[in-house]
Amino acid sequence: MNLVVADGGFDAQRDSECQEELAQKLILHEFATALQLLDVDGTLVLKLFGCQTESIRMAMRSMFDLFNSLEMTKPISSRPASSERYVILEGFKGLPAQWEGGQNWINNVLIGRCLQRDLSFYTSSVDHYLDQFDSDMLVLNLKACFAILSHLERKNAAKELCQSKREEKNYFPSMGGRNRDIDVKLYRHAWQLFI
Numbered sequence: 239m240n241l242v243v244a245d246g247g248f249d250a251q252r253d254s255e256c257q258e259e260l261a262q263k264l265i266l267h268e269f270a271t272a273l274q275l276l277d278v279d280g281t282l283v284l285k286l287f288g289c290q291t292e293s294i295r296m297a298m299r300s301m302f303d304l305f306n307s308l309e310m311t312k313p314i315s316s317r318p319a320s321s322e323r324y325v326i327l328e329g330f331k332g333l334p335a336q337w338e339g340g341q342n343w344i345n346n347v348l349i350g351r352c353l354q355r356d357l358s359f360y361t362s363s364v365d366h367y368l369d370q371f372d373s374d375m376l377v378l379n380l381k382a383c384f385a386i387l388s389h390l391e392r393k394n395a396a397k398e399l400c401q402s403k404r405e406e407k408n409y410f411p412s413m414g415g416r417n418r419d420i421d422v423k424l425y426r427h428a429w430q431l432f433i
């Protein structure tokens with residue numbers, strides 16, 4: 239195949255704080271399946287939830303060996319507060335001569351024996367790039383959470399102003415509308431935005 243896409247996810251992992259850990263097994267199998275399916279020069283687009291665990295990090299280093307280019311992206315249509323992001327791998331170089339199947343590749347990833355060069359090469363190239371991307375995404379997540387909260391605060395303030403003007407003019411009583419307001423402080427606390 240010229241193009242393989244993998245967008246796997248499951249309910250137990252959706253709202254968890256350790257999405258990357260929970261999705262590791264699925265992601266490693268998606269990588270292994272894609273490697274078996276792709277033609278030389280093919281492209282793989284695969285959803286990830288972070289690259290901090292040792293197995294995902296090792297898989298990404300191996301992908302760096304097996305493709306001509308590796309790029310991370312967070313599409314505009316992807317919810318900013320979610321940790322999902324995609325790796326785009328272009329120019330598949332083909333399976334290495336010593337390839338012994340997808341499960342064997344996974345085993346080698348897990349014991350850190352899937353690389354074609356010294357580890358130091360990857361730490362200064364692919365690891366550096368992945369860490370930078372993680373940090374950029376964290377900033378994006380925080381900005382998105384703050385933007386959502388300040389929008390809600392402005393909305394609440396405008397509603398309260400409107401309500402008190404109405405009450406001043408004695409048009410309608412408040413009808414208990416305040417109960418339906420979103421408590422922005424509760425959200426700020428739940429999202430642990432103490433900065």
Ligand SMILES: C[S@@+](CC[C@H](N)C(=O)[O-])C[C@H]1O[C@@H](n2cnc3c(N)ncnc32)[C@H](O)[C@@H]1O
Nearest residue numbers: 243244245246247248249263264265267268285
């Ligand atoms: C975000 S959805 C993907 C939606 C898909 N891209 C589409 O447009 O229909 C994630 C999918 O991964 C599937 N999934 C989760 N774990 C899986 C597994 N171990 N094997 C196969 N599919 C799996 C789920 O059933 C779910 O349909």
